[in-house]
Every structure is written in structure tokens, then in C-alpha cells.
Amino acid sequence: AQTVTQSQPEMSVQEAETVTLSCTYDTSESDYYLFWYKQPPSRQMILVIRQEAYKQQNATENRFSVNFQKAAKSFSLKISDSQLGDAAMYFCGAGSYQLTFGKGTKLSVIP
């Protein structure tokens, strides 16, 4: 069984500033992936970034980066230079085949 916990139901950030969204997980799988997805209001889930659990190096995608702490089962997302278009629900997911998601963090970007 897998569990994913996002402890911040809502976060806000000033435009151009940096924000970090938290995620912890628990899994019995030895091989798995971790993901962050973005879901804008009334729009579909969009993959933001992916981390292979066997890789120690933290993944980065442009303004998005993760801090993966495997021993602590922590997988936080850092968004740098926040933009208005970053406002959305962000879901952390973990799994090897099917994914288990957290309840999400609603990110607001203040102009």
C-alpha cells in the first residue's frame, strides 16, 4: 500500500518569488517514480516534473526543481520566479505502476 501526504492545503506566493510545496510518501515498493502534476481550474492534469527513486540527483525542469530525500521519504517541489500561470492545484504522486496521489496544494500567485 502507498500513501502520499501533502500537508499544505493552500499556499500563496508573490509573483517572481520562490515557493516550496511539501510532499511525503510511504511505499513498500523498491522501484518507483515520484511526480508532481499541476491541475489548473477546470483543466486537465499536466505533468510538471518526474523523479526516479533510484536516482540521487534531484530533477529540474526550467523553473521547477525537486528536493528528493529518499531516506526521509520526502519529495518537495520548488517553483522559482513564480508566474501568474503557475496558479493551480498541485498534486504529488508516487508509484511503480498505478499512482497514489496526495490531496493537493492550492497555489495562488499574487501579482
Place this chain on the structure above:
Amino acid sequence: DTGVSQDPRHKITKRGQNVTFRCDPISEHNRLYWYRQTLGQGPEFLTYFQNEAQLEKSRLLSDRFSAERPKGSFSTLEIQRTEQGDSAMYLCASSPVRGGERVLSYEQYFGPGTRLTVT
């Protein structure tokens, strides 16, 4: 657009009716997933296929739910005798797989979802 598509986008039905949803995955993806998302929650896994084979089903998938993927292309999800608790967004996703059945799924690409309202 070569992304995952779902049809219909919205469905309103009366309690006790049957409904069927369709998902067309990205053409080269051989894994296809169904999830359910209720308000304020993240998506919850229902079932997944590799090609035409249904490999896993969640305990959330009661016997009123059935999914098929004939010929390993599009998939359908049918809910029989709908209940108000079935009201949710039903999401489909697909992913590429390299190698055999035991290879991990790579990133999953989601469709826009079908929003079901049971009155």
C-alpha cells in the same frame, strides 16, 4: 491534438441508469489507466491495462464497474445502476512502456476527464 481524449466531457444521469465513458490514449502508449477524482481530493486509481489485458483493479472498482480495452486501443468504463456516490470526475491516462510487463510505467499523461453527475 495527439493527447489523451475522453468522451463525453460531461454526463448527467439519473440514479439507477447505466453510463459508459470512452478514452482514447496517445497512440503509441500501451498502458492505459482509469482514475476517479472527487472534489477536494487527488485522483484515486481504479484500474489499468497493458495493451488489451487488464492487469490490476482497485478495491474501489465495485462489481457495478467494468472496464474494457478491446484490441489494446481505446478503452471504455461502464458504470451500471449508478448511485449518487458515483458522482465524480473520471480521468483516463496513458503511458509508454519499454520492455516487458514488469517494466515500470513512465510518466502518465492525463485526459481532460469526464465529469459525472448522478441525480
